[in-house]
Amino acid sequence: MNQRISETDRERIAQRDAALAARPKLELHLHLEGAAPPDFIRAQAKRKKTDLSRIFDDRGAYAYRDFTDFLRIYEAACTVLTTPQDFHDLTLAVLEQSAAQGVVYSETFLSPDFCGGGDVIAWRDYLAAIEAAATQAQRDFGITLRGCITCIRHFGPQQARQIARCAQATAGPFVTGFGIAGDEGQFHPSDFTYPFDAAREAGLGLTAHAGEWGGPDSVRAALDYLRPSRIGHGVRAIEDPRLVDKLAEAGVVLEVCPGSNIALGLYPAHSRHPIDKLRRAGVPVTVSTDDPPFFHTTMTREYIQLAQSFGWEEDIFAQIAQTALDAAFCDAQTRSDIAKKLETTP
């Protein structure tokens, strides 16, 4: 149907979108390598004389068929990120991009698997480079980065233990969290209790990807065996009302990435995404982009889609930001600094 929009409506929408773009945002679920702009990866491939043309479509965007293929393409892109300097440059590029979206606090998944294969000594060098870039980005773009070390489920429990060793060795003011990503269809959360217990003992905040490709049982198992305070995605909890109640009662925070779920074919559009139902049921939800260039999204685009699809207004976006601030894996001083930035919301 050809719907006409009046001039006044057009202006109102433009004003709303500008306000959403300017709003200070917190992002709790972003994979550092997954945020790499395709041009960045192409330049690295050229420098390293590696042919990666198969991972791009004819417009130069990342090309994948489904979730498994996405993980394969993601890992192929990572093969040209080989030195601490590469990760320094990547971190700076990603933070500049995030800051341009109004992000003032970013919690980013860092993967020692792609930074020296999980060797603790090599990981320290990569981490130092990432942290140096974060310091520069804080100064130049006013964005704060905290690292959440993530193991990768389909690389198996043994390798996850090694990643937990990297996390234990570098836990501190910058590395503040530990998580698990990757193919939810492989292994079981009970296989990963050791790395999660080790990370908890090291004082790290915990999050686990679940309820993205797995259903409610996958979320329940992650909660039971890994005991995270947050779940990455978790959206398929909506298929089980008792689990929704449990999440709401326990205050488990969902890192929801609607654009990612849509690009990977989980839901057909933002308007059919369960985020609003989960929120209305009392589940604490936050909004992130996951791997923005892979999914053709940005934080501002997510906010605009949510406003359009569910009529979310200022109060709900303020609530989302407060939920993210409360759930962030950071120290009290950082939390208070970010709270001040939220107070300046235009």
Ligand code: ADE
């Ligand atoms: N790694 C990067 N993005 C991911 C996703 N959406 N699910 C699982 N693992 C991932």
Ligand code: ZN
């Ligand atoms: Zn993710």
